[in-house]
Amino acid sequence: MSTDNAIETHDLTRRFGDFTAVDHLNLSVPRGQVYGFLGPNGCGKSTTIRMLCGLLLPSEGDIRVLDLDIPKQAEALKRRAGYMTQTFSLYRDLTVRENLEFVARLFGLSRQRTRQRVEELCHRYHLEALAGQLAGTLSGGQKQRLALATAVLNQPELLFLDEPTSAVDPQSRRDFWDELFALTDAGTTLLVSTHYMDEAERCHQLAILQRGRLMAQGSPERLKADVDATPLLVATAAPRRAQTVLQALEDVRSCAQIGASLRVLVSSPDQLPAVRDALRKEGIEGKVDITDVNLEDVFVAATHGHTEGES
Amino acid sequence: MSDRFSFSRLLAVVIKELRQLRRDRLTYGMIIGIPTLQLILFGYAINMDVRHLPAAVVDQAQTQTSRQVVEELQQSRVFNFNRALHHAGTGEAMLRRGEVKAVLIIPADFERRLQGQRPPLQLIVDGSDQVVQQAARQIAQFPLRGATTTAAVEVLPYYNPHRNAPLNTVPGLIGVILTMTMVMFTAIALVREREQGNLEFLITTPLSSAELTLGKVLPFVAIGLIQTSLVLLLGKWIFQVPVRGSPLELYLAALLFIIASLALGIFISTLVRSQFQAIQAAIFTFLPQILLSGFMFPYEGMPKAAQWIAEVLPLTHFIRLARGIMLRGAGLADLWPELLALAVFAVVLLGIAVARVHKRLD
Numbered sequence: 001m002s003t004d005n006a007i008e009t010h011d012l013t014r015r016f017g018d019f020t021a022v023d024h025l026n027l028s029v030p031r032g033q034v035y036g037f038l039g040p041n042g043c044g045k046s047t048t049i050r051m052l053c054g055l056l057l058p059s060e061g062d063i064r065v066l067d068l069d070i071p072k073q074a075e076a077l078k079r080r081a082g083y084m085t086q087t088f089s090l091y092r093d094l095t096v097r098e099n100l101e102f103v104a105r106l107f108g109l110s111r112q113r114t115r116q117r118v119e120e121l122c123h124r125y126h127l128e129a130l131a132g133q134l135a136g137t138l139s140g141g142q143k144q145r146l147a148l149a150t151a152v153l154n155q156p157e158l159l160f161l162d163e164p165t166s167a168v169d170p171q172s173r174r175d176f177w178d179e180l181f182a183l184t185d186a187g188t189t190l191l192v193s194t195h196y197m198d199e200a201e202r203c204h205q206l207a208i209l210q211r212g213r214l215m216a217q218g219s220p221e222r223l224k225a226d227v228d229a230t231p232l233l234v235a236t237a238a239p240r241r242a243q244t245v246l247q248a249l250e251d252v253r254s255c256a257q258i259g260a261s262l263r264v265l266v267s268s269p270d271q272l273p274a275v276r277d278a279l280r281k282e283g284i285e286g287k288v289d290i291t292d293v294n295l296e297d298v299f300v301a302a303t304h305g306h307t308e309g310e311s
Numbered sequence: 312m313s314d315r316f317s318f319s320r321l322l323a324v325v326i327k328e329l330r331q332l333r334r335d336r337l338t339y340g341m342i343i344g345i346p347t348l349q350l351i352l353f354g355y356a357i358n359m360d361v362r363h364l365p366a367a368v369v370d371q372a373q374t375q376t377s378r379q380v381v382e383e384l385q386q387s388r389v390f391n392f393n394r395a396l397h398h399a400g401t402g403e404a405m406l407r408r409g410e411v412k413a414v415l416i417i418p419a420d421f422e423r424r425l426q427g428q429r430p431p432l433q434l435i436v437d438g439s440d441q442v443v444q445q446a447a448r449q450i451a452q453f454p455l456r457g458a459t460t461t462a463a464v465e466v467l468p469y470y471n472p473h474r475n476a477p478l479n480t481v482p483g484l485i486g487v488i489l490t491m492t493m494v495m496f497t498a499i500a501l502v503r504e505r506e507q508g509n510l511e512f513l514i515t516t517p518l519s520s521a522e523l524t525l526g527k528v529l530p531f532v533a534i535g536l537i538q539t540s541l542v543l544l545l546g547k548w549i550f551q552v553p554v555r556g557s558p559l560e561l562y563l564a565a566l567l568f569i570i571a572s573l574a575l576g577i578f579i580s581t582l583v584r585s586q587f588q589a590i591q592a593a594i595f596t597f598l599p600q601i602l603l604s605g606f607m608f609p610y611e612g613m614p615k616a617a618q619w620i621a622e623v624l625p626l627t628h629f630i631r632l633a634r635g636i637m638l639r640g641a642g643l644a645d646l647w648p649e650l651l652a653l654a655v656f657a658v659v660l661l662g663i664a665v666a667r668v669h670k671r672l673d
Contacts, residue, residue, distance in 0.1 A: 091509060
């Protein structure tokens with residue numbers, strides 16, 4: 001296996017009883033980039049991250065992270081990787097500073113180095129004013145900054161972030177992503193799971209997961225260029241009715257209302273006349289145009305037709 | 312909330328509670344288990360009438376009558392005089408070690424005393440055990456054939472001549488208090504890490520499960536020793552409860568008992584999934600300890616099976632140690648089997664518990 005990649009998996013599989021949470025996943029995550037896991041809840045993002053960290057044993061398959069065999073060398077990985085859990089996992093009844101000091105001691109930092117590092121991190125993540133405050137009383141954005149500060153405390157080469165921004169306002173999210181890019185500048189590899197398209201758009205590389213399977217992998221630009229579907233924008237006064245009509249068409253892969261218009265995903269540009277005809281036949285006035293592909297189209301195209309039996 | 316009380320909403324909550332309860336199999340088990348355990352323990356195991364207390368006899372008279380008296384006292388079945396000794400001193404040593412609960416002394420001038428005013432028989436009893444004192448009082452009423460005095464047996468309650476009740480309860484109370492706090496606190500403390508999601512973060516750090524477990528319970532060792540001191544000091548100031556043996560040895564015994572109780576707490580924490588379950592499980596282990604250990608009810612009144620269970624419980628052994636050291640002035644050298652039992656309990660349970668604390672999530 002090449003050492004250019006921070007993470008490589010081969011046929012990674014995890015079953016819980018009869019349920020297959022992760023299904024023969026082949027990933028390659030390049031070093032020094034932000035690699036995104038995009039998928040709906042329950043698609044296996046967290047399970048995969050936990051297996052990559054060595055927290056869960058795979059049912060099948062091989063994992064190599066930072067040239068270590070996981071789970072065999074998971075203990076060695078713990079010193080080189082950081083993990084920011086989906087739910088806040090620090091101590092609510094300790095202050096910001098006490099939490100940071102605790103983690104610093106776990107990583108064996110000297111007393112002087114601990115003080116220095118806590119100072120640095122409080123400064124970098126704007127926690128100075130909050131240092132004496134109990135972690136349980138922080139806002140969502142503040143908690144997340146504290147969680148990131150503890151996750152990078154040991155200056156990891158690789159950072160796992162499991163839906164880091166799910167409980168955070170848009171401004172905090174933007175600031176948070178700036179911090180993530182600052183980390184990649186310093187050479188850190190980031191693996192971020194998300195179900196937000198705007199966040200996925202920011203990643204260098206993306207993996208689209210559905211029901212434990214890898215549906216597509218590549219840079220957002222590459223994925224958009226390669227998508228085998230065409231998005232149409234239907235401007236109409238009766239979007240609800242138009243949606244009912246269009247969803248009945250065989251060639252329409254998805255149809256979503258965006259304000260007053262509809263975004264319709266069809267397999268190719270050739271289907272545009274068929275869409276117009278269908279609307280006209282029902283007496284619906286509307287303007288149908290081809291529009292630019294966005295990541296949501298890629299996601300829908302990659303996952304559509306694989307949703308049967310979804311709960 | 313609406314202004315009027317709605318029975319359908321009430322019912323909704325009741326149904327929800329029952330459904331949640333049904334999913335919680337451990338709680339479900341406790342609902343059945345705790346009353347069953349209590350009933351069986353109270354019904355079968357607890358009996359205030361004691362029988363066959365181990366006792367020694369020092370027959371210095373060695374006459375036909377003296378042997379007959381021992382035989383008759385044996386018939387009462389309160390004491391079992393199965394150790395025949397030559398010297399009263401040997402009997403006292405056995406009493407201190409807790410091997411016997413009473414020593415019957417038949418003086419050399421027994422036959423002459425039968426005709427005189429002085430009580431012909433002496434019964435030295437272990438006053439550190441209230442049950443034994445009561446049993447001795449029954450024996451004191453024993454009518455002795457051919458005796459002129461009504462009080463044929465002179466009872467000498469060693470270690471607690473004034474029959475001071477706190478003297479009997481305080482040593483055991485140390486054990487009871489330590490059991491309550493140590494087992495419950497550790498059981499909850501470890502489960503809390505999991506429940507609040509801290510564990511998921513901790514296992515991604517270099518922290519090992521042994522470090523985590525030990526680090527969590529070490530503060531409780533200190534807390535346990537502080538509690539021990541508190542009970543000892545209050546017992547001395549308020550109730551004049553002495554420590555006749557070595558305080559250092561008492562603390563050593565307490566330390567070992569604390570470790571055994573913490574091991575039990577850690578073991579519980581590996582079995583339960585929530586703090587609520589941890590509390591229930593702690594109570595579940597607490598009940599037989601308090602009922603069977605000899606703290607509340609006489610060990611000697613229990614059927615054999617209950618006594619075997621009692622032998623497995625750490626509190627039983629600690630209470631024997633505490634009473635021995637504090638009241639009878641015994642040393643650890645005298646009481647080593649109890650110490651050994653505590654050590655075995657702690658090592659076995661700690662071993663199982665550490666093996667069960669996983670550093671993974673599955």
